Amino acid sequence: MDQVRFGIIGIGNMGTSHAKQLLRDIRGARLTAVCDSNPERLRWAKENLPESVRTFSDANAFFVSRAMDAVLIATPHYDHPTLAVQAFESDYHVLIEKPAGVYTKAVRDMNLAAAKSGRKFGIMYNQRTNPLYAKLRDLVLSGELGEIRRTNWIITNWYRSQSYYDSGGWRATWAGEGGGVLLNQDPHQLDLWQWTTGMMPARVRAFCHFGKYRNIEVEDDVTAYVEYENGATGLFVTTIGEAPGTNRFELSGDNGKIVAEDGKLTFWRLRVPEPKFNAEYTGGFGQPECWKCDIPVGEGEGPQHRGILQNFTDAVLRDEPLLAPGEEGILGLTLSNAMHLSAWTSDWVGLPLNEDLFYAKLQEKIKSSTYRKSTGPAGGKLLDVSGTH
Structure with missing residues (x-):
C-alpha cells in the first residue's frame, strides 16, 4: 500500500475540516468516501468534493462498500464506540474524534474490538x-x-x-x-x-x-x-x-x-x-x-489536526508509532x-x-433529558457535533 483511502462518517464542522485537509495536506492519504444521514450535508459533499468521492446516507452501506482502507468517525459522542466497533469488525483502520465516547463501558468494548482486529486505532487528540x-x-x-x-x-x-x-x-x-x-x-x-x-x-x-x-x-x-x-x-x-x-x-x-x-x-x-x-x-x-x-x-x-492525520496515515503505511493511540481515549x-x-x-x-x-x-x-434522539446507529443521527466545542 502506498496510499491510505479514507472514508469519513459525519461531515459536519469537524468532518468537513478533516475532509479538506485530507484532500490537500496529508501525504499518502486520499479521501474516497463520506457518510452522513443529513441530506444537506450530503448535498454539500456532492457539490464541493471531487466526483471521485463516494457519498453514503447509510452507515451499513458505507462499511460494506470497501471504498476505503480507514474510517474517520466524526459523529455525535454516543456513536463513536458503536461505529468504531462496526468499522473494526469490517476490517478497517479507525481514527475517532474526541471524546472516545460518553461512558467507559462502551469505550472498553471499542478497545477490545480494536485489539481483536489488529488494525490501527487512533484518536484526534490534536493537542x-x-x-x-x-x-x-x-x-x-x-x-x-x-x-x-x-x-x-x-x-x-x-x-x-x-x-x-x-x-x-x-x-x-x-x-x-x-x-x-x-x-x-x-x-x-x-x-x-x-x-x-x-x-x-x-x-x-x-x-x-x-x-x-x-x-x-x-x-x-x-x-x-x-x-x-x-x-x-x-x-x-x-x-x-x-x-x-x-x-x-x-x-x-x-x-x-x-x-x-x-x-x-x-x-x-x-x-x-x-x-x-x-x-x-x-x-x-x-x-x-x-x-x-x-x-x-x-x-x-x-500541526494540530493535520499532525494527527499525518501521523495516523504514516502509521498505516509504515507502521510508525501513533502519537495518540485510540486505546488511550478511555483515560x-x-x-x-x-x-x-x-x-x-x-x-x-x-x-x-x-x-x-x-x-x-x-x-x-x-x-429526564429534554432531548430525544432520533434514529441512527446508537439512537442519534449521523451528524458531526463532536468537534464543534
Whole structure:
C-alpha cells in the first residue's frame, strides 16, 4: 500500500475540516468516501468534493462498500464506540474524534474490538502535537521535575454564551451530548493532564454545578480534587461562564515547579531537591536556591489536526508509532466519568471506576433529558457535533 483511502462518517464542522485537509495536506492519504444521514450535508459533499468521492446516507452501506482502507468517525459522542466497533469488525483502520465516547463501558468494548482486529486505532487528540505540552511531558517523564507532588489546572477560558447552547437542541443535554464542559470542551485537557504526567489518580472528589451559568441540564462549572497513589494531590477547575478566563497548568515536584501558561513553559528549578535540602539544612528559616528557567518550546501550537492525520496515515503505511493511540481515549474519559459520578453521589470515587454504577446513573439522567434522539446507529443521527466545542 502506498496510499491510505479514507472514508469519513459525519461531515459536519469537524468532518468537513478533516475532509479538506485530507484532500490537500496529508501525504499518502486520499479521501474516497463520506457518510452522513443529513441530506444537506450530503448535498454539500456532492457539490464541493471531487466526483471521485463516494457519498453514503447509510452507515451499513458505507462499511460494506470497501471504498476505503480507514474510517474517520466524526459523529455525535454516543456513536463513536458503536461505529468504531462496526468499522473494526469490517476490517478497517479507525481514527475517532474526541471524546472516545460518553461512558467507559462502551469505550472498553471499542478497545477490545480494536485489539481483536489488529488494525490501527487512533484518536484526534490534536493537542498532543502542541510543542508546549510535548516539552512538558518530556521534562516530567525524564525526571527533571522529580517526583510529582501536586498538579493544578485552571482551564476557565472555554466561554460559551446562552445563544451557543440555543443553537441546537442536542447541545448540553444528557441524551444528546452526554455531558457539558467536561465532555465537550475539556477532553483535550483531561487527556493532557494524565498524558504529560504519566499518572492517573487513585480517587476523585468533584463538585459539579449543573446549569449554574446557563439554562442547560449538564455541568457548566466544575472543581475536582484528586489524590494519587504516591501521595500527590491535584486540582482541576473548569467552567464556560467566566470572562476573561484562565488556562494555567502548574506542576510541583521535588525539584521545583513547572508552569504552562500563555504559550510559555517556565521551570522554577531548585538547585538542591527539596527532600535533600530538608534533610540537610539546619538553619531554621530558609529554603532551597531556585532558578527561574524559560524553557524553549518552539513557535506556534504545532500541526494540530493535520499532525494527527499525518501521523495516523504514516502509521498505516509504515507502521510508525501513533502519537495518540485510540486505546488511550478511555483515560481522559475515566476522569470525566469519575467527576460526574462523584458529583451525582456526593462522595469520593475510587479508580478503577465502577463502570456499572456510572452507566446506571447516566441512564437516569438520560430518561429526564429534554432531548430525544432520533434514529441512527446508537439512537442519534449521523451528524458531526463532536468537534464543534
